[in-house]
Amino acid sequence: xxxxxxxxxxxxxxxxxxxELRCNYSSSVSVxxxxxxxxxxxxxxxxxKYLSGxxxxxxINGFEAEFNKSQTSFHLRKPSVHISDTAEYFCAxxxxxxxxxxxxxxxxxxxxx
Amino acid sequence: xxGVTQSxxxxxxxxxxxxxxxxxxQSGHNTVSWYQQALGxxxxxxxxxxxxxxxxxxxxxxxxxxxxxxxxSSELNVNALELDDxxxxxxxxxxxxxxxxxxxxxxxxxxxxx
Numbered sequence: 510x511x512x513x514x515x516x517x518x519x520x521x522x523x524x525x526x527x528x529e530l531r532c533n534y535s536s537s538v539s540v541x542x543x544x545x546x547x548x549x550x551x552x553x554x555x556x557x558k559y560l561s562g563x564x565x566x567x568x569i570n571g572f573e574a575e576f577n578k579s580q581t582s583f584h585l586r587k588p589s590v591h592i593s594d595t596a597e598y599f600c601a602x603x604x605x606x607x608x609x610x611x612x613x614x615x616x617x618x619x620x621x622x
Numbered sequence: 623x624x625g626v627t628q629s630x631x632x633x634x635x636x637x638x639x640x641x642x643x644x645x646x647x648q649s650g651h652n653t654v655s656w657y658q659q660a661l662g663x664x665x666x667x668x669x670x671x672x673x674x675x676x677x678x679x680x681x682x683x684x685x686x687x688x689x690x691x692x693x694x695s696s697e698l699n700v701n702a703l704e705l706d707d708x709x710x711x712x713x714x715x716x717x718x719x720x721x722x723x724x725x726x727x728x729x730x731x732x733x734x735x736x
Contacts, residue, residue: 513664541722552626552712552727553665560722599664607718609655609678610725612664 511536515613530585532600626728647715654696659710
């Protein structure tokens, strides 16, 4: 079975500062990896995904993530955050295309003006 | 193209009651998955429906049941509600086939059980 650990439950950061949200996963098989964002009172929106190929993945809103197989990590980064990035971020894995998503507990990013 | 929609937006029930939540899948999608997101937690997989049949289930008791209709919309039914059923219920639709197909999420239904 797959599992996901998001190492920080809350991350406060000042506007225009860089941020990294950490995610580690556990799986005995190859997986696909995802980051979702959830704004208050909304559903989940896909930020980016790693399926194969280049380990550096670029997503929407200036976010990127790097897949590190040896460390089983998929950390999310943004070089300069905005107030509008304040939201809950979820890391998730699936074993194959039609299997259910397994989510971490989420990291609340709070951007401070 | 219409995205995934869910109804109602909010719902308040009391312990022991039954509830039905509804999800309309995105146009062209034939698979619907339901997730429960408790406060402060990540979403947890309840079950998936494909071509009107349950196609995979998470660790949820039988009082959580579902349906999928010929137009691929879906219902989640929860009987004998418990306080711990209070959560945001999300549905996601996708098309099966190929190595990967993105799941598109609806805005969710927030259920409060008193």
